[in-house]
Amino acid sequence: MTGVGADRSSGSTGSTGEGERADRPSRIADILASVGAPVFYVLSTVGDVFKTFGLAVYYTFRGKKRWDEVINQCYQIGNRSLVFITVVMAFLGMILIFQSGLQVKRITGDFSQMGAVYLPLLIRQFSPIIGALMIATRVGTGIAAEIGSMVVTEQVDALRMNATQPVKYLIVPRFIAGIFMTLVLVVYSTLVSFLAGMLTAHVYFEVPYDTFWDISLVRWADLLIGVTKTLCFGMAIPVVSGQAGLAAFGGSEGVGWATTAAVVNSSLAVIMLDFVVGGVGFMVFPTN
Amino acid sequence: MIRVAHVTKYRGRQAVLKDVSFEIPAGASLALIGPGGCGKTLLTKIIGGLVRPDQGEVWVDGQEITRLSEIELTRVRFKIGMLFQNYALFDFMDVGDNIAFPLRQEGKLDEEEIASQVEAILKEVDLPGIERLQVNELSGGMKRRVTFARAVIRRPPILVYDDPTAGLDPVTSSKIFILLDRLQRQGATTSITISHDLVGLRSICTKWAMLVAGEVVFFGTSEEIERSPTKVVRQFWMGESDEV
Ligand SMILES: Nc1ncnc2c1ncn2[C@@H]1O[C@H](COP(=O)(O)OP(=O)(O)OP(=O)(O)O)[C@@H](O)[C@H]1O
Ligand SMILES: [Mg+2]
Numbered sequence: 001m002t003g004v005g006a007d008r009s010s011g012s013t014g015s016t017g018e019g020e021r022a023d024r025p026s027r028i029a030d031i032l033a034s035v036g037a038p039v040f041y042v043l044s045t046v047g048d049v050f051k052t053f054g055l056a057v058y059y060t061f062r063g064k065k066r067w068d069e070v071i072n073q074c075y076q077i078g079n080r081s082l083v084f085i086t087v088v089m090a091f092l093g094m095i096l097i098f099q100s101g102l103q104v105k106r107i108t109g110d111f112s113q114m115g116a117v118y119l120p121l122l123i124r125q126f127s128p129i130i131g132a133l134m135i136a137t138r139v140g141t142g143i144a145a146e147i148g149s150m151v152v153t154e155q156v157d158a159l160r161m162n163a164t165q166p167v168k169y170l171i172v173p174r175f176i177a178g179i180f181m182t183l184v185l186v187v188y189s190t191l192v193s194f195l196a197g198m199l200t201a202h203v204y205f206e207v208p209y210d211t212f213w214d215i216s217l218v219r220w221a222d223l224l225i226g227v228t229k230t231l232c233f234g235m236a237i238p239v240v241s242g243q244a245g246l247a248a249f250g251g252s253e254g255v256g257w258a259t260t261a262a263v264v265n266s267s268l269a270v271i272m273l274d275f276v277v278g279g280v281g282f283m284v285f286p287t288n
Numbered sequence: 289m290i291r292v293a294h295v296t297k298y299r300g301r302q303a304v305l306k307d308v309s310f311e312i313p314a315g316a317s318l319a320l321i322g323p324g325g326c327g328k329t330l331l332t333k334i335i336g337g338l339v340r341p342d343q344g345e346v347w348v349d350g351q352e353i354t355r356l357s358e359i360e361l362t363r364v365r366f367k368i369g370m371l372f373q374n375y376a377l378f379d380f381m382d383v384g385d386n387i388a389f390p391l392r393q394e395g396k397l398d399e400e401e402i403a404s405q406v407e408a409i410l411k412e413v414d415l416p417g418i419e420r421l422q423v424n425e426l427s428g429g430m431k432r433r434v435t436f437a438r439a440v441i442r443r444p445p446i447l448v449y450d451d452p453t454a455g456l457d458p459v460t461s462s463k464i465f466i467l468l469d470r471l472q473r474q475g476a477t478t479s480i481t482i483s484h485d486l487v488g489l490r491s492i493c494t495k496w497a498m499l500v501a502g503e504v505v506f507f508g509t510s511e512e513i514e515r516s517p518t519k520v521v522r523q524f525w526m527g528e529s530d531e532v
Contacts, residue, residue, distance in 0.1 A: 154375075
């Protein structure tokens, strides 16, 4: 017989647990713990995100892909965000052009450059970041909720017991679909916003369509920066949200936390990446 | 075959498994019993490498697994079939794909063979022809049997059943125990069965381990547990309680 001990069983509740671990709980230790815990949480989350990213990239190039799932995810992403993006980007286009139109009217009254200036701004800055933030809220929450509920219902454990890597099986299809669809949706966002701006300029300031439709100020650098940002966002959102889902624990409350973490963290990631890529872009391609 | 040595796991500051040690020889079937919340499920998860213990070692088929990476663990996990207490069925797949999943991941059989195996196992658990049903269309008892089918379809050398008959009617329960027994004999599997159905367990298990509040209070054979002098063990075995 191994590890028996008749007398240990009775009265084993209570005292045994404490003596072993928390020997001398001091004030300082408590304070350190309360400061340390959030710091540790942030650091370990960042670490997990990078680890997940590494694995996602690795499995994107290695091993069999679930292409049917990739296509399904593309459809899901498009389906979830198309209406949302259309509405938001159209309003954004209208508001930006209306407001700047009012200023132009007060100062120079020359509307000829409006579309030409607006387009590079859209390509380089507005549509990647606004589009990505919307995808983060709409798609990121979906990813975290799906994966999170799989974690708390032990489906992820069942995957692992069947020798399946959760990152490979669940995140990689969303990663590939995320990169592709973010690009598609950001291009679409640019178009919607530009057209909405064009219409607004025409209605309020009588700018002819062909005057507004002016691509002369768009540099290759703008396109490059815009596309680079978009690709980074497309990679970040599924990875950050997927990681939030995988980190879920507890019950449905845990899934709630995971979805919140997904939006917050992927929005943060998008903004930081925007700053970094924008900064590097500015250093490589100066002017303006 | 499976050796657990001094496994301890904390939840916060409280130890939920305390210095758990036992060994299951190859081909043996262990009944893991104990009151609710004593750490049975957690222990099986540690044996499957799903949860890492804070202390102690776990040997599965001659390999120490507590320090293996996820990728290294995949080779160990191919040897284990696990029936989860909470079903853990994939809700984005139908029943057939759920049961076929372990075979597809293993990648040894073609689709035709997989389909015929799925059909056969569904017949064995008395649910013929439900391959195309969705998981959320099943009753609790049906889910239990589908999880059972998924756990055993690959005929792995180690099987872990966490409450395989919970929520099943007596007839289906005894049928499941007969199936367990047959699998045990056919494949010379090593198994761990968690259940509160002591009668059913007695029909299939050769070794018994009892956990109370994360501690092993009994480990031994069927004869030994029947005669155990320990109060908690005897009470659990006879279904008695202190209160009147
Ligand atoms: N990953 C984990 N880390 C630490 N503690 C855990 C973990 N998972 C579960 N526990 C704790 O372990 C304890 C035992 O839970 P477990 O599910 O193993 O009980 P059980 O014996 O299976 O009960 P039941 O018979 O009701 O199924 C619980 O208090 C739970 O909070
Ligand atoms: Mg349990």
